[in-house]
Amino acid sequence: MKIPRALAPLLLACVVSGAAHAGASTSSRFCDRAQPLTAAEQDRLLRFAGVLREELAGAGDGVVLVSRSGLDLSRFGIRYSHAALAWRSEEGVWSARQLYYACDESRPRIFDQGLAGFAMGTDDPKVGYLSIVRLPPASVLALRPALLDRPRVQHMLAARYSANAYAYGTRYQNCNQWVMEMLAAGWGDLADGDDLRERAQDWLRGQRYAPQPVDVDSRLLMLASYFVPLVHLNDHPEQDVAEMKLRVSLPSTIEAFVRERFPASERVELCHDERRVVVHRGWTPVAAGCVPGEGDRVVPLD
Numbered sequence: 001m002k003i004p005r006a007l008a009p010l011l012l013a014c015v016v017s018g019a020a021h022a023g024a025s026t027s028s029r030f031c032d033r034a035q036p037l038t039a040a041e042q043d044r045l046l047r048f049a050g051v052l053r054e055e056l057a058g059a060g061d062g063v064v065l066v067s068r069s070g071l072d073l074s075r076f077g078i079r080y081s082h083a084a085l086a087w088r089s090e091e092g093v094w095s096a097r098q099l100y101y102a103c104d105e106s107r108p109r110i111f112d113q114g115l116a117g118f119a120m121g122t123d124d125p126k127v128g129y130l131s132i133v134r135l136p137p138a139s140v141l142a143l144r145p146a147l148l149d150r151p152r153v154q155h156m157l158a159a160r161y162s163a164n165a166y167a168y169g170t171r172y173q174n175c176n177q178w179v180m181e182m183l184a185a186g187w188g189d190l191a192d193g194d195d196l197r198e199r200a201q202d203w204l205r206g207q208r209y210a211p212q213p214v215d216v217d218s219r220l221l222m223l224a225s226y227f228v229p230l231v232h233l234n235d236h237p238e239q240d241v242a243e244m245k246l247r248v249s250l251p252s253t254i255e256a257f258v259r260e261r262f263p264a265s266e267r268v269e270l271c272h273d274e275r276r277v278v279v280h281r282g283w284t285p286v287a288a289g290c291v292p293g294e295g296d297r298v299v300p301l302d
Contacts, residue, residue, distance in 0.1 A: 041125035044301055048128065048272045049119035051279065051299055055132060055268050056086070056094055056115070062140045063087045063147060065179070065258060066096055067251035069122060069129040076214060079129055079285065080251035083179045084118065085147055097147060099178040101161045101230065108161040108173060110153055127290055129271045133255055136264040143186035155196040156181050162232040167211045167249045168204075169235035170197050176249040180204065180257070187261070207261070211253040213245035259283065276300050 037045070056064065063085055070081035084098035096118045102109045113121075122128040135143070146152055162172030167180070184190065184200035184207075193199070233241050240246055258265055269280045271290035279297040280286035292298050 037120070037125055042120075044272065044274065045120045045122070045125060045128070046116055047299075047301060048130075048270070048277055049116040051270055051277045052115050052119055052130060052132070053094070055270065055279065056088070059088070059134055062137070063135055063144050065131075065133040065135070065251075065254060066118065067131040067255070068118065069124075071123050074288070078214075078250065078252070080131055082121070083176045083251040083254055084113075085143075085179055085182060086115070086118075087144060087147060097153070099157065099173065099175040101163075107159065108157060108178075110157055110178075127271070127273050129269065129286070129290075131251065131255070132268045132270070133258055134266040134268070135258070136262050139187065139262050139265075142189065143183065146186035146190075147182060149192070152185055152190075152192045152196065153182070155192055155194065156185060156200065158197065161230065162235065163230045164232070164246055164248050166235040166237075166240075167209075167247045167253075168201055170201070171235045172232055173197075174249070176251060176254060180209070180249045180254055183254070183258070207257075209253075209257050211247045211249055213240065213247050214250075216244040216246060272301065275302060 064087075065083060066086045067080040067083040069079055073079070073081060082098070084096040086094055086096040088094050094115050095112045096115065097110065097112050098118075099108050100111050101107075119128070119130060156178060158170065158173035158178075160172050161174065163174055165172040165174040165177050167177060181197055181200040181204070184203045185196065188200065188203035190196060190199050190203065236246055255267070259267075267281070267283050269286045271278050271280070271286050273290045276290075276292075277299040278286060278290050278292045279299070280293065281295070286296070287293055
């Protein structure tokens, strides 16, 4: 069963992944499984991933922040729902390291995914968006060892998942919160340990990380936590719940933090419709509907 579209805004933190099997837990039944792609859609997304590879070709052996669109959250002014940290191996292969919800296990997992798979993990194969933030060398030197340190990566993973996890809570976690805490582990030079998440959040507080509250704007949606297993409110401050403004880590809040900390970071946005791919450089967003602007590169898909 798919997540009802009316509840999508409360699932804005991550695109839930994984296959739900018959007889699995209650949570598994709420995983949003994508419809099978047609041959034309698959070809379009593979060519979209090819443009992503071209853009990363000049990134050396660095680490980049990558984000993709998922559920349509334009009503809330949100384009991107899922972030990951991508790096290139010694063999020259790029992988995106990310948290996803394993439906068949009813728990969050860390998953390394190729660029094609990451680009194809979209909710709408007709129109999709990707954002790439290239980090300056000094930031990569501190971040890469933490990202490739398996014990630290696993200690940063919570046991329980919530799609709308409170950005400063440790009871649950979502994909973007994991990325944010991994940045803290690297840039804060935090040693491994069972309390790594707590120390990461302390470091983020010290750096004044403050996600912009998401205005849920519907009491009905707030009630979703009572019957959707992947949505919770008991980790959010009571005042936030009362005001229906949830502080959740999103790709946009991560990008804003990265840009403030490392102004030399560079952003590239890619989008596609059924006819073309648009490559847009800079921190201003590409036009809605994947409409190219002045200076944008256009790659035909016809």
